[in-house]
Amino acid sequence: MLPKLNGVIVPHRKNTAAMPAVKMPAPKSVTIPMNMHIGAPSVPCVKVGDEVKVGQLIAEAGGFVSAPVHASVSGKVTAVGPMLASNGSQVTAITIESDGEMTVSETCVAPAISDYDSFIAAVRASGAVGLGGAGFPTAVKLDVKDTSRIQEVVINGAECEPYITADTRTMIDDADLVKEGVELLKKYLNVQKVVIGIEKNKPEAIAKMNELAREDSTISVKALPSVYPQGGEKVLIYNCVGKIVPEGKLPIDVGVVVMNCTTLTFLAKYAKTGVPLTEKMMTVDGSAVANPQNVIVPIGTSMQDVFDFCGGFKAEPKKLLYGGPMMGIAVPDSTAPILKNTNAILALAAKDAVLPEPTPCIRCGKCIDTCPLKLMPVEYARALATGDMELLEKRKVNLCMECGCCSFVCPARRPLVENNKLAKAELRKYQAEKNGGNK
């Protein structure tokens, strides 16, 4: 038995788990930013006034680690210009006014896939990015060159964040696509072992995936404990295949590729239809939302349009989030667009939105006891306050994945994740200076 990794018990609030996704009609307009993935921003290839159709290429990949972007509605390009992204930076975005028709582009034909190279090329052309949250370009992840490096593929169906049920619905409603996705991996990446990791609080999804496992001996299902954060990449790999990804290495360095279950089903769908990543299934929930549900939304639709589709607000929203409450990003206003990797949007009423005020740290060590990666947030707080960069380096604040367990559990309500983020940035600066000085 491997020693267990720690975590926290969070309230599940999976209110929408029994609701298959509903397709939302075309919004009046969509605003599609060029940085919906990790890596170089995409480069627009349309100009104001151009007529576009659903699935038509509107921006090309801006480099190797990048992804193309496609129109999510049919209509006319009305703007190509700067937009304030949720992280406060300026990013180029393309605005398309919808004609309401959702006409699919004639360029959308099933790609010709015959071998590894054509498979990777298809994945690249599909615009796929990691849909679980991080948005890493899928083609880059799968482009391992030598497929014998892949010992296991871990499919992430953990969905450990409260509220979110989009992946749950994908596994239940699109089980056949999961199966087809696995077939693709077997055929073109020569994958021999697929482990689907699902938190135990989703028995229906586990049952569905077990059906696949019975038909296909390459597939196995790992029921994970309902302890947050099972979906964290390193935690998931450890709990599914018992491997530890060392500091500074990638999962592929230990023979593992991790894919979100929705990324996999998207690839399967793309291989059949050739319609690139233009819509996203996601959970709409939170104490301010009138009718919480799962919705299929054109990428670039504003949060406001999606909330309106869900019956508007039943209480005044005080906080809007991309993603779940543990790692989600708060946005300044409801015009924020749905991105490729948005798996939920939440609107929280005052009772959930206002966080308690911090009080002095009482050094209880609960942040250490709950950290899945065995880090020491209490020490980072002190080290950052005193500028002790050596201590930050020695105690490996750089490994922090910002999962939020420490802040969640802290009785003094210290903003530990915020502190860790700052400490990581300060440490990077310090290390860059140190290395610069050595040269």
Place this chain on the structure above:
Amino acid sequence: MDKLILSVSPHLRAKTNTTIVMLDVVIALMPALVMSAVVFGLRALLLVAVCVATSVLAEFLFGLLCKKPCTVGDLSAVVTGILLAFNLPVGVPVWQAVIGSIVAIIVVKQLFGGLGMNFANPAIVGRIFMFLAFSGTMSNYQIPNDAGELVATATPLVATGDEVPTLLNLFLGNNNGCIGETCAVALIAGGIYLMVRKVISFHIPVVFIGTVFVLSLLVVPEGQTAINYALYQILSGGLMLGAIFMATDYVTSPYTKWGKVIFALGCGLITFAIRQWGSYPEGVSFSILFMNILTPYINNWTATKPFGGAK
């Protein structure tokens, strides 16, 4: 739509706070408080009231004087007051208890920066201060006799002959000592409550008490059975109170698991050494104070090994 709140994740917090933690400690101390009144009479409650009131008032006035936010609501001063009172013989004059409480809150806690910043347990240092400043009253252990009058008798650790209490009386608290330390069963009940509520882990109490127990087995006097002697040692004096409630103080004990083990091992060793070879009959408070001072070093020695971390 009004202005939206922007904050860094997580946007969800566990239903806990420092006040709830401190309230749990206060609740855990209640059985022992009741037993202190049963064994030592109502004057025990008076001492607790005086220490708590003085501690809270001192904390409040210090905040007012230094224009700092009022922190009495976190209940940590209440815990300090109860623990200090529990470490006093029942006959200690009220004015001495007042001075002890002021030293604990102002000198040991607030002058170092308030809650979370003190390096030593305020109640422990308050008690040691009183022990040195008022050694007469602090070593005059009295207990009500059948007529209800306070009379001085030997504490279990110095008792000889007929004065030696039975193990059962030690367990139930029917023996002389400081007002909050005599009833082992009440203190253990409080400790179990704190563990169930996950306020403390088992490490410090079990290792501290276990160390004293095991070491006592090595020095059994002639004519006594080893188990009886070792049980007598762990049920006597301030060990239960110290190991369960004072050594487990978050601020002044290590925050790593192995750190807690080392800390408690040290406490047990020093307590045993003072009891065995020192000129004081009891060494629990000194042992905790000494290990408090070592805590930052222990934290450093026992730092966690990050998951997947490179050397």
